[in-house]
Amino acid sequence: MALSHIEHFLLAADDIDATRDWYARVLGMRPGPHPDFGFPVHWMYLGELDVVHIGPSAKSAGENQKKYLGRTSQDQGAGTGAIDHIAFRATGLRAMMVQLEKEKIPFSRRRANGQALFQLFFYDPNGIKIELNYDAAEADGIEAEVVASDFIRR
Numbered sequence: 001m002a003l004s005h006i007e008h009f010l011l012a013a014d015d016i017d018a019t020r021d022w023y024a025r026v027l028g029m030r031p032g033p034h035p036d037f038g039f040p041v042h043w044m045y046l047g048e049l050d051v052v053h054i055g056p057s058a059k060s061a062g063e064n065q066k067k068y069l070g071r072t073s074q075d076q077g078a079g080t081g082a083i084d085h086i087a088f089r090a091t092g093l094r095a096m097m098v099q100l101e102k103e104k105i106p107f108s109r110r111r112a113n114g115q116a117l118f119q120l121f122f123y124d125p126n127g128i129k130i131e132l133n134y135d136a137a138e139a140d141g142i143e144a145e146v147v148a149s150d151f152i153r154r
Contacts, residue, residue, distance in 0.1 A: 008043075008050055009086050012057040013126050016042055019054045022125050026103055027088070046088075085121070085129035093138040096120060111136070111144035118144065 013019040020042040023029045029044040029052065044052040092095065100107050100122060107122035118139035120132045 008053050010053045011126060011128060013054055014057050016040060016054045017057055017127070019125055020044065023052055023054070026099060026105065026124075027130070052086075053061050070120060087133060088130035090132040090134055091138070093118060093120070093134040093142070096132060097142075108146065109139075109142065109144045110146045111119070111139070118142070 011019060020031055024031065025046045029046055031042050032045040032122070033054070034041055034050070035041040040056060042054040043050040044054065050141060097107070100120070105122050107120050110119040110121060111117070112119060112133075116136040118134045118136050120134075122130055124130055
């Protein structure tokens, strides 16, 4: 048995429509087709792939959703809790920084030491950390706030 790739992430949101709109507006994803599960969902696409699924949080879950996803509590709680962030490879660093500033979304700029990556970190409307990874060449002239090598003890 071998895994081949991540299929999608399911985000539990109190307001699935606002979350859908945020992923479309900020990250350029588009909503697309999905099966009828008997409860509301949005599937967000990058190209032809559905990568982010959005469904009601546990406190908003109806009976069909509880049965299908195995949710037994109305308490939203901390979800899986152990997932820190979701990351996407991206292009267009400067345009994304302009978009985040326009949307008034605070973000941090980081450089991964030993990797040719420049990263942006910010949060979606549900508190989920988003990481965008850009080729370091796109960051010429942009200063990182945090550089991973700053944390390495010599």
